[in-house]
């Protein structure tokens with residue numbers, strides 16, 4: 310059964326339960342489309358990374374990559390769990406500040422950070438800036454000189470690894486817009502500028518090899534490549550890194566075909582590789598940082614939709630349309646991402662039909678799921694698309710001027726609205742008249 314691949318229960322009435330609440334009650338109370346998160350699952354995911362490092366007795370920081378899902382409530386959960394926070398823009402940083410997130414636990418990323426974003430980071434005394442390019446170094450130097458301040462940084466390097474994932478979400482390969490390439494000497498150029506800098510404290514290196522990765526080999530190779538470079542800097546100028554950040558990318562289960570590793574396995578393998586290399590170089594073990602995004606929130610999120618019209622094309626396909634689609638989940642259209650779904654009101658009924666789930670946008674590509682086995686579908690049924698917690702809300706748009714759905718958190722049988730549904734007034738609120 311589809312529901313067996315996902316961490317949700319079904320009640321005696323056959324309704325999907327999320328965090329101890331009947332999903333139909335949520336659909337009724339808040340309307341659809343609706344993003345619902347089981348906060349208990351978010352906490353469990355976060356703790357499995359944090360606990361592994363504790364068990365291994367290594368200094369580590371787990372930074373939640375807030376691009377996966379950023380909202381004030383989510384940032385507050387990350388704070389409660391003792392995580393650090395990876396932000397990549399003024400908006401994500403502002404969200405963190407509004408959430409009261411401790412600034413020293415915030416890390417700023419981005420391949421084109423603006424002067425304003427860098428200044429905001431410096432003014433707020435955030436914990437670390439991950440330097441991506443030479444232009445950024447120039448901007449940051451100017452700001453720090455003007456303000457006579459210092460800040461901790463990591464150099465983001467691109468190790469030249471083709472991770473086993475979709476081309477658009479692969480980031481560590483040589484031909485990438487991110488970071489300084491290790492192979493062609495760009496990383497060395499950044500290092501020469503940054504080590505022994507008056508205002509910039511170089512703490513170590515960062516690399517992120519890609520996203521939705523199901524094996525540990527790529528992380529091992531990345532660690533080895535980072536250490537090959539570090540060895541040179543150790544020999545040349547006695548540079549010993551205090552921090553190594555291995556990024557995020559830990560894969561989750563969207564469908565039955567996905568076979569993710571338990572999160573502790575990634576952490577254990579990374580620690581083993583860093584330990585082995587540190588021993589080889591005879592340096593102390595650097596602090597290990599990771600930046601999981603999808604693996605913290607992905608499987609905790611469910612998108613609820615109401616079924617509307619359908620179109621049967623004999624011998625070809627049955628289309629069933631829902632009240633959302635690519636505007637609230639662009640991933641199927643953008644990456645051909647696959648999802649599974651159940652009827653929330655018939656979650657354990659055997660499938661009797663196969664339908665393709667269409668969104669309501671004026672776009673043929675607005676399909677959420679192709680060929681989904683379901684029980685008999687009626688208008689008004691609630692469809693629950695599973696594992697939509699990462700890069701759904703955060704990549705949502707107002708295409709066709711569709712309003713963004715609300716977000717509800719559920720924990721221990723209690724539900725709470727954490728992002729209000731947009732209204733049509735919200736959609737036109739920045740429009741100005743031209744009459």
Ligand SMILES: Cc1ncc(COP(=O)(O)O)c(C=O)c1O
Pocket residue numbers: 374377395418480517519520521556557558559600601602603604699
């Ligand atoms: C630098 C960096 N860190 C962390 C992440 C989070 O990745 P994921 O959500 O796959 O864990 C990303 C996105 O891929 C990223 O680019």
Ligand SMILES: N[C@@H](CCCC[NH3+])C(=O)O
Pocket residue numbers: 478480520521640699700
């Ligand atoms: N947005 C991508 C992953 C993010 C990549 C970020 N570097 C996805 O939905 O899978």
